[in-house]
Amino acid sequence: MLIDIQANATPEDSRTHVRFPFKLNEPACAIGIHFEYSPKRLDDDSRARELLEQSFEQYVLPERLALAKERTDRYLPLQNLITLSVDDPDGYRGACHRHDPVQSLWISEHDASPGLMKGKIAAGEWTITLSLHAIVTERCAYRLQVWAADEEERGERP
Amino acid sequence: MRWLACELHAHTLHSDGKMTLMELASAAAKLGFECVALTDHNTMSGLADKEAAERRTGIAILPGMEWTTFHGHMVTVGLAEYVDWREANTRNIHEGVSAVHARGGAAGLAHPFRIGSPACTGCYWEYEVDDWNDFDYIEAWSGTFAPIKTDNARAFSLWTDKLNEGYRLAATSGRDWHDAAETDEPISVTYLRLEDESRPIGEEAIEALRRGRVSVTIGPLVTLEAETAGARYGIGDVVPVGERAATVRIGIDFSVRQGLWTLDDPACRIRLSGNKGVWEESAIRETEGTQEFRMSVETEGLLWMRAELWGIVRGVTTMIAFTNAIYFD
Numbered sequence A: 001m002l003i004d005i006q007a008n009a010t011p012e013d014s015r016t017h018v019r020f021p022f023k024l025n026e027p028a029c030a031i032g033i034h035f036e037y038s039p040k041r042l043d044d045d046s047r048a049r050e051l052l053e054q055s056f057e058q059y060v061l062p063e064r065l066a067l068a069k070e071r072t073d074r075y076l077p078l079q080n081l082i083t084l085s086v087d088d089p090d091g092y093r094g095a096c097h098r099h100d101p102v103q104s105l106w107i108s109e110h111d112a113s114p115g116l117m118k119g120k121i122a123a124g125e126w127t128i129t130l131s132l133h134a135i136v137t138e139r140c141a142y143r144l145q146v147w148a149a150d151e152e153e154r155g156e157r158p
Numbered sequence B: 001m002r003w004l005a006c007e008l009h010a011h012t013l014h015s016d017g018k019m020t021l022m023e024l025a026s027a028a029a030k031l032g033f034e035c036v037a038l039t040d041h042n043t044m045s046g047l048a049d050k051e052a053a054e055r056r057t058g059i060a061i062l063p064g065m066e067w068t069t070f071h072g073h074m075v076t077v078g079l080a081e082y083v084d085w086r087e088a089n090t091r092n093i094h095e096g097v098s099a100v101h102a103r104g105g106a107a108g109l110a111h112p113f114r115i116g117s118p119a120c121t122g123c124y125w126e127y128e129v130d131d132w133n134d135f136d137y138i139e140a141w142s143g144t145f146a147p148i149k150t151d152n153a154r155a156f157s158l159w160t161d162k163l164n165e166g167y168r169l170a171a172t173s174g175r176d177w178h179d180a181a182e183t184d185e186p187i188s189v190t191y192l193r194l195e196d197e198s199r200p201i202g203e204e205a206i207e208a209l210r211r212g213r214v215s216v217t218i219g220p221l222v223t224l225e226a227e228t229a230g231a232r233y234g235i236g237d238v239v240p241v242g243e244r245a246a247t248v249r250i251g252i253d254f255s256v257r258q259g260l261w262t263l264d265d266p267a268c269r270i271r272l273s274g275n276k277g278v279w280e281e282s283a284i285r286e287t288e289g290t291q292e293f294r295m296s297v298e299t300e301g302l303l304w305m306r307a308e309l310w311g312i313v314r315g316v317t318t319m320i321a322f323t324n325a326i327y328f329d
């Protein structure tokens, strides 16, 4: 494994990036990435409503506030959102901006998961960036695993 | 010269959309579009299928990316090179815009008043803007049946306020299209005026966007021209000082995208407005072919003017179309 970390995020970590650099000593055929976080949803209904009310104060015009509050349900359930992007020694290799809390990703010379760019897997310093767009639960545990593969075909996590 | 029907904000499964680029382009062609901007969240990997999708569907695909940051979403189009969205903080968005421009792209505020985090992360525009001229456009109409939505009314007012303050920037529509499902709601089209048809469509489209040669509608295409003793000016052009009076010509082309939109009441009104308020409003009786209106305008104290089409759609009195501005020095 090039990276195998488990960590926790809290609401204070919202709107921050966490970077995980790793070194590839020699060119590889492919890189596999497994990323997951949990929980996805904020199940505490009153907390969710409280957070939404705070955001309405900030984003909704005073004269629309009452209506927005009436329609709070349309924004429920609130969700954590962490997205992942990849940099190789030469630059950006794409991002996977979607809501799935479990993502198994693959990047190789001739193939890549949607959002990532296929191309040579060069030796050097790579970085996985986790972008914590919103953490709404008290704690959100995440796990990131990265490994090099010597075959182009998508393999199982070692 | 011709007007190009564009969808300027769309996603594929390279981010959180549900369509492939091929499906997106085919769906756009069915809706009468000629051009789509691929603006996936924080990635341009979808462009790998650009040529194939263009060939199969005849749709011109503009490369782009929606900066999906913590403090706002910014649509960038016309650049094939990536600019790093992760460096953005509330104080430095102009650096990002400059980098987009340096690579030949245009940058606009996406749905600036959509509710933000945590309901929709980063969706509300919270970046400090020092110079509005630095931006190419504001996405004034987001989503379907855009003109009746409150968030869009705020975005439209923001645009009008900036024009009144003397800034020159365009206003567009963008569906923020994620889903392959069909909708009954009216769909907005951003028409871009291509001046030089011998140049590649993509380049001309971005030029049009940057220069504000733009007209937005959920139905007929509205055009605007000003003629002075010296010359003729189109949408996005600047009338120089010294031209005291202009003859304004508004065209309403009801023949565009035939069968793909309806007005439930043919009684529309056309309005000429600007920084000095609304000048003139005329009722439209015929809703076939191209209807033309002419009026004379004194240009004293005038910063900008635009045409707006109003009427009843789905039982609601609403703006149906607006042109971008003709400016006055």
Ligand SMILES: [Zn+2]
Pocket: B066, B073, B110, B111, B123, B176
């Ligand atoms: Zn957005």
Ligand SMILES: [Zn+2]
Pocket: B009, B010, B011, B066, B176, B177
């Ligand atoms: Zn979008």
